[in-house]
Amino acid sequence: QKEVEQNSGPLSVPEGAIASLNCTYSDRGSQSFFWYRQYSGKSPELIMFIYSNGDKEDGRFTAQLNKASQYVSLLIRDSQPSDSATYLCASLSGGSYIPTFGRGTSLIVHP
């Protein structure tokens, strides 16, 4: 059973701080990883994709992947209230087309 685990939160951070969201996965065959942002009442929106060990940066977002430890993280620098949302982590195993989603971490950025 492939599983992706996330702390449901909420994770509360002050505006301007770094928000760190973590995700662990059980399937060692997982090769690709996604982070989606979902605002309340809206559908998920892809914000990051990573498949190589290390860091990948896109604007204020940095995804970090450590395959040996089986975790993926998302850092949001200079957090803004508009970043308040649920962040979903998903993994995709080699040879599979269907990702496994975590249940998401709720992030609250307060002014």
Next chain:
Amino acid sequence: KAGVTQTPRYLIKTRGQQVTLSCSPISGHRSVSWYQQTPGQGLQFLFEYFSETQRNKGNFPGRFSGRQFSNSRSEMNVSTLELGDSALYLCASSLGQGALANYGYTFGSGTRLTVV
């Protein structure tokens, strides 16, 4: 460029009825995947269609079915509705099969189904 269009946005149905939801993917995208999202279970995969063929299926009962047309539009049907079917149903579009083809899904706005 139009996004993924799901209709209707909201539905209220009675137990025992059936329902059909529609999804039009991004133009040129050939893969449509369906997900059920509930607060308790998160995103659960229903099925995936690519080139009018169901390529993958999740662990849902046979009451849940779907199809894809030659223009890549997809429908899903739920028969004999149960209270537990109340959820947000999301359609995800991708260029090729599955989530990797364009480095992730593009989701539609979803259909909120309430079964009473």
